[in-house]
Every structure is written in structure tokens, then in C-alpha cells.
Amino acid sequence: MRKLSRFLKPYTKLLVIGPMFKLFEAILELLLPYFMSKVIDIGVARGDEKYIITMGGIMLLTAIVGICCALACQYSASLVSQGVGTDIRNEMFKHIGTFSNAEMDHFGTSSLINRITGDVNQVQLAVAMLIRLVIRAPFLCIGGLAMAFIIDIKLSIIMLVVLPLFVLILILTMKKTVPLYKAVQKSIDRIGLVLRENLSGVRVIRAFARTDYEKERFANRNKEYSDHAMKVGRISALLNPLTNLVLNFAIAAIIWFGGIRVNKGSMTTGEVIALIGYVTQILAALIVISNLVVIFTKAFASAARVSEVLDTQSTITDNVESFNISDKNMNPAKVNQSDYNESRQNDLLNTDMGMNYDYIVEFKDVAMSYDKSDNYDIENISFKVKRGDTIGIIGGTGSGKSTIVNLILRLYDVQKGSVLVENKDVREYNLHELRGKIGLVPQKSVLFTGTIAENIRWGKEDATMEEIKRAADIAQASEFIERMPEGYNSKIYRGGTNVSGGQRQRLTIARAMVRRPDILILDDSFNALDYLTDANLRKALKLQTNAMTTFIVTQRASTIKSADQIIVLNDGEIAGIGTHEELLDTCEVYLEICQSQEMN
Numbered sequence: 374m375r376k377l378s379r380f381l382k383p384y385t386k387l388l389v390i391g392p393m394f395k396l397f398e399a400i401l402e403l404l405l406p407y408f409m410s411k412v413i414d415i416g417v418a419r420g421d422e423k424y425i426i427t428m429g430g431i432m433l434l435t436a437i438v439g440i441c442c443a444l445a446c447q448y449s450a451s452l453v454s455q456g457v458g459t460d461i462r463n464e465m466f467k468h469i470g471t472f473s474n475a476e477m478d479h480f481g482t483s484s485l486i487n488r489i490t491g492d493v494n495q496v497q498l499a500v501a502m503l504i505r506l507v508i509r510a511p512f513l514c515i516g517g518l519a520m521a522f523i524i525d526i527k528l529s530i531i532m533l534v535v536l537p538l539f540v541l542i543l544i545l546t547m548k549k550t551v552p553l554y555k556a557v558q559k560s561i562d563r564i565g566l567v568l569r570e571n572l573s574g575v576r577v578i579r580a581f582a583r584t585d586y587e588k589e590r591f592a593n594r595n596k597e598y599s600d601h602a603m604k605v606g607r608i609s610a611l612l613n614p615l616t617n618l619v620l621n622f623a624i625a626a627i628i629w630f631g632g633i634r635v636n637k638g639s640m641t642t643g644e645v646i647a648l649i650g651y652v653t654q655i656l657a658a659l660i661v662i663s664n665l666v667v668i669f670t671k672a673f674a675s676a677a678r679v680s681e682v683l684d685t686q687s688t689i690t691d692n693v694e695s696f697n698i699s700d701k702n703m704n705p706a707k708v709n710q711s712d713y714n715e716s717r718q719n720d721l722l723n724t725d726m727g728m729n730y731d732y733i734v735e736f737k738d739v740a741m742s743y744d745k746s747d748n749y750d751i752e753n754i755s756f757k758v759k760r761g762d763t764i765g766i767i768g769g770t771g772s773g774k775s776t777i778v779n780l781i782l783r784l785y786d787v788q789k790g791s792v793l794v795e796n797k798d799v800r801e802y803n804l805h806e807l808r809g810k811i812g813l814v815p816q817k818s819v820l821f822t823g824t825i826a827e828n829i830r831w832g833k834e835d836a837t838m839e840e841i842k843r844a845a846d847i848a849q850a851s852e853f854i855e856r857m858p859e860g861y862n863s864k865i866y867r868g869g870t871n872v873s874g875g876q877r878q879r880l881t882i883a884r885a886m887v888r889r890p891d892i893l894i895l896d897d898s899f900n901a902l903d904y905l906t907d908a909n910l911r912k913a914l915k916l917q918t919n920a921m922t923t924f925i926v927t928q929r930a931s932t933i934k935s936a937d938q939i940i941v942l943n944d945g946e947i948a949g950i951g952t953h954e955e956l957l958d959t960c961e962v963y964l965e966i967c968q969s970q971e972m973n
């Protein structure tokens with residue numbers, strides 16, 4: 374929570390003004406029982422109607438001013454808590470954007486969503502309570518006690534007996550419930566995880582007839598949650614009757630002993646009524662304090678989860694200095710397209726003059742594991758790629774194909790060796806510059822809510838309709854787009870679930886093509902296409918993209934048969950490199966793949 378206190382700084386004024394209003398309202402609230410006692414003792418006792426009306430007016434005014442103060446405090450609390458919540462969410466979102474895939478893997482999307490929503494809400498609630506109640510409740514307790522002692526010291530001794538008893542009940546209840554609240558929070562997290570997995574994978578679950586299994590998994594998580602919540606409920610349910618019992622006991626005692634003192638003439642009826650008012654106020658304030666403890670305990674746990682995200686630094690650090698433009702102080706995130714184009718033109722000029730690089734991509738003895746251990750997921754990877762070549766990467770599942778392309782984009786860092794793009798280590802690049810050279814078609818096609826044209830424009834913000842149509846042509850997507858009633862303005866919903874898998878794949882290819890990247894990476898991007906579309910797409914890529922270096926990751930040998938170079942992976946290592954014909958003679962793994970697919 375302390376780490377998040379910096380988010381309160383911009384609201385310092387409201388943080389002072391809000392509680393001040395609440396404090397003033399508490400003072401007014403403490404005056405009401407006192408005024409009441411005067412009405413009874415003077416107005417009613419003497420039958421002084423004028424006094425009753427005047428005091429009634431003062432009490433009404435006090436109450437109205439009190440309500441205004443409470444409203445002003447409430448308003449400040451809303452401004453601050455909503456502001457702090459919004460600021461934390463924005464900062465988290467921005468920070469998560471800097472995470473490499475390693476950090477995303479570490480937290481998991483489900484947990485990140487919970488943290489940015491549920492946990493921030495909890496912190497937000499604590500901030501609101503901080504302003505509204507943290508000063509008010511203890512003030513009412515102490516102030517009420519002081520007023521009671523001013524009215525009658527002897528009768529106030531009842532409070533000294535009742536208060537410790539009341540506090541003991543609250544502490545015992547909290548001791549039992551606070552750990553349970555944490556368990557409840559965790560089980561809500563787990564329900565969220567199961568729910569998210571189920572909703573996003575609903576088709577797979579139905580297809581594999583796993584509905585019953587998933588129902589049971591959800592029911593178990595739900596039961597775990599309800600068990601914890603019920604336990605909290607059962608204990609909390611005891612709180613109300615117990616506190617009411619103590620309160621009524623205190624009131625009865627005040628009336629009993631107060632009555633005796635009134636008969637003796639040492640106290641007035643109004644003072645007894647005022648004491649009843651104060652004891653009620655004090656005990657209500659104590660209940661509020663116990664609720665505050667619960668809210669703050671939850672908020673501390675949530676703040677720790679939020680801070681963990683904000684304190685995590687991406688293992689992939691960006692090289693801001695390396696961006697090849699005149700203003701080195703420029704924020705790379707804000708580098709605009711024309712600066713970038715200028716930088717690219719300089720690079721290309723250098724290339725044409727033979728100054729810059731021989732190979733567009735080079736892996737030098739690369740090893741890497743996702744968990745950063747010595748148990749490498751890929752190892753001893755070395756190869757060189759010439760500009761304009763088509764490279765096929767083939768191998769069984771889990772052999773490391775996607776890992777290799779992830780390293781070109783620097784989605785992860787290597788542990789051994791180096792990856793060079795245009796003769797420069799990817800770690801020396803500014804990430805914006807590096808990724809600006811590359812068009813990726815990921816294994817899992819993801820589209821975004823918006824029109825088809827908007828989705829393709831993701832690849833290049835300022836793409837004209839002509840460029841979009843050309844990209845769709847190459848991706849073999851124009852035919853189905855034009856058949857849709859609204860063509861390029863047709864809407865894509867929920868990550869693209871309203872188009873078929875193959876159509877989605879072609880749209881993601883168009884999105885990558887529209888930026889005319891130097892390096893195009895197709896990570897198993899043809900697997901949802903029929904053989905004819907696959908062949909047409911490869912033909913179009915070859916014809917239209919002469920200068921583009923294309924990596925095709927696939928399990929289908931026919932897709933990469935005509936590639937300039939094929940890299941065969943087996944269990945994280947290179948089993949062979951060469952053309953289709955060369956590999957058939959030299960690489961047993963490749964021969965086996967081809968034979969299994971009945972082609973050689």
C-alpha cells in the first residue's frame with residue numbers, strides 16, 4: 374500500500390479537505406444528543422414551546438449542515454478514489470505493455486486481468502474509506518466518550534465496562550474472518566480462471582465432450598468459494614446479535630442507573646437520553662472501525678498484487694539510444710512513421726552501397742530456455758539468411774520452430790549466442806525499429822473488434838484503401854471479403870469468431886502484408902487453409918514480394934518444398950539445413966517427415 378501512496382499525491386488537497394468536512398460533520402453529530410437533552414430538560418420540563426421550536430430549528434440546521442459536509446466529503450472521496458483507481462489502471466496497462474512474453478507467461482493473462490480490475494477496485498474502495506471514515510469513526514468514539522463524561526462521570530463508567538466487551542467481540546470475530554476473507558479472495562481468482570478458460574474454450578470443450586468434466590471443475594471451485602464465504606457469513610452473522618445484545622445491555626444499564634440518579638436529583642432525564650445517544654454512536658462507530666479493518670486487510674493484499682505487477686521490470690530492455698534518427702532524445706514510442714521511413718531509407722541506402730550487412734538474419738550458436746534454466750528448449754542453433762530468400766522451418770510439435778521466430782522478434786532473449794538482424798544484435802535495436810521491419814502472422818490468429826479494413830490497417834496505421842486491397846489480394850482474402858454484404862466495412866466481433874478459421878488466418882496475413890515488411894514471418898499460418906489456397910498464397914507471395922525475406926514455419930513439407938533454404942528442427946536442435954532435394958539426401962528427419970506425408 375505504501376508503494377502505491379505515490380498515486381495519492383496529485384490529490385493531496387482533496388485528501389485533506391474531504392476528511393475535514395467529515396470531521397466537522399462528526400462534531401455536529403456529537404452535538405445533537407446534547408441539544409436533545411436541553412430540549413427535554415428545559416423545553417419539555419418547563420413546557421416552553423418557544424424554546425422547543427428554537428432548539429428544534431437549531432437541531433434541524435445542524436443536521437442540514439452535517440448532511441452538506443457529508444456530501445462534500447463523499448464528493449471528494451469519489452473524486453480521489455476514482456482518480457486513483459483510474460491512474461493505477463492506466464499505469465498498470467501501460468506497464469503491462471512493456472512486458473516481454475516471459476513476464477506475460479509468469480503472471481498469466483487471467484491473473485493480470487484480475488489484478489487490473491478486482492484488486493484495483495479493492496484499493497479504490499480503501500481510498501474512499503480512508504477519506505470518509507478513517508478519521509470520523511475514531512473521532513466519534515473518543516468524542517462520544519468525552520461528551521458522556523462531561524454529562525455524567527458516574528454513569529459513564531457503564532461505558533468503560535461495555536466498551537472493552539464490545540471491542541473483544543469485534544477482535545475475536547475479525548481474528549476468525551480476516552484470514553477467511555483472504556481465502557475468499559483467492560477462491561474468486563480461481564473461479565475467474567476456470568470461467569475464463571471455459572468461456573474462451575467453449576467450442577473445444579464441446580467438441581471433446583468435456584462439458585461434464587468442466588462442469589464438475591467449476592462446481593468444485595464454486596463450492597470452495599461458497600464454503601469460505603459461508604464460514605465468513607456464519608461468523609459475521611453472530612456479530613450483529615452479539616453487538617446488539619451489548620448495546621441493549623448498555624442502554625438498559627443507563628436507563629436503570631440513570632433512573633436512580635434522576636430520582637435522587639443528581640441527573641436530568643435529558644442527560645440520560647443524551648447518554649443513550651452517545652453510547653449508540655460510539656458502538657456504531659466501533660462496528661465501522663471493525664469493517665474498516667476488514668476492508669484495509671483486503672486492500673493490503675490487493676495492493677501487494679498490484680505493486681508486484683508495477684515492480685516487475687521487463688527482462689527485455691529497450692535500446693532507446695540505437696534508433697537511427699537525428700533526435701536521439703526522442704521517445705521511441707512516439708517515433709512517427711516519416712522519421713521511421715527516413716531511418717529505413719538510410720539503412721537501405723547503406724545496404725545498396727554494400728556497407729551494411731551480408732545476411733538479413735543470422736543465428737549464432739543460440740540457446741534458450743523459457744524458464745531460464747540450463748535445460749534449453751532450443752540449443753546450438755546457427756544459420757544465415759540472405760535478403761529476399763524464403764526460409765522454411767519444419768519439425769515435429771514442440772521442436773522449437775515458434776521459439777526461433779520469437780527470438781527474431783525479440784519476444785524472448787537468448788541465453789547463449791546471438792541473433793542478428795541486418796548484422797546487428799537484436800538486443801542493440803530499439804524494439805520499435807526492430808519490430809517495424811518485421812510482419813508477423815502468429816500461430817493463433819487474433820483479430821480485434823472493428824471492421825475488416827480497420828483490422829488490416831493494424832499493420833500500417835496510414836494504409837490507403839488501395840494498399841489494404843492489395844494486401845488482401847496477396848493474402849487470398851479479397852474474394853471472401855468482397856462477397857460479404859459490407860465488404861471491407863464488415864464488422865469483426867469478439868476476436869474474429871464471426872469469420873471462419875481460414876478466413877481469420879488470411880486476414881492476419883493481409884494485416885502483416887500491408888506494412889510491406891522486410892521480414893515476413895508466417896508461424897504455422899497456413900494450417901487452416903485448404904491446399905489450393907495454400908498454393909495460391911505462396912505463389913502470390915513469391916510474385917509480389919521479391920525483396921521480402923519470408924520465414925514459413927510449418928508442419929507440412931509441401932508448403933516449403935520450393936523454399937530457398939529449409940531448416941529442419943528436431944527436439945530443439947537443427948537436424949539439417951538445405952533445399953528440399955538436398956535434405957532428402959542428407960537429412961533423415963526430413964525424409965521421414967516427407968515420407969509420413971507421402972511426398973518426396
Ligand SMILES: Nc1ncnc2c1ncn2[C@@H]1O[C@H](COP(=O)(O)OP(=O)(O)OP(=O)(O)O)[C@@H](O)[C@H]1O
Nearest residue numbers: 478743744750768769770771772773774775776777
Ligand atoms: N511460453 C512458453 N513457456 C514455457 N515453455 C514453452 C513456451 N512456449 C514453448 N515452450 C516450450 O518450448 C519448446 C519449443 O516450443 P515451440 O513452441 O517453439 O515448438 P514448435 O515447434 O513451434 O511447436 P508447434 O509446432 O507445436 O507449435 C516446447 O518444449 C515447449 O513446451
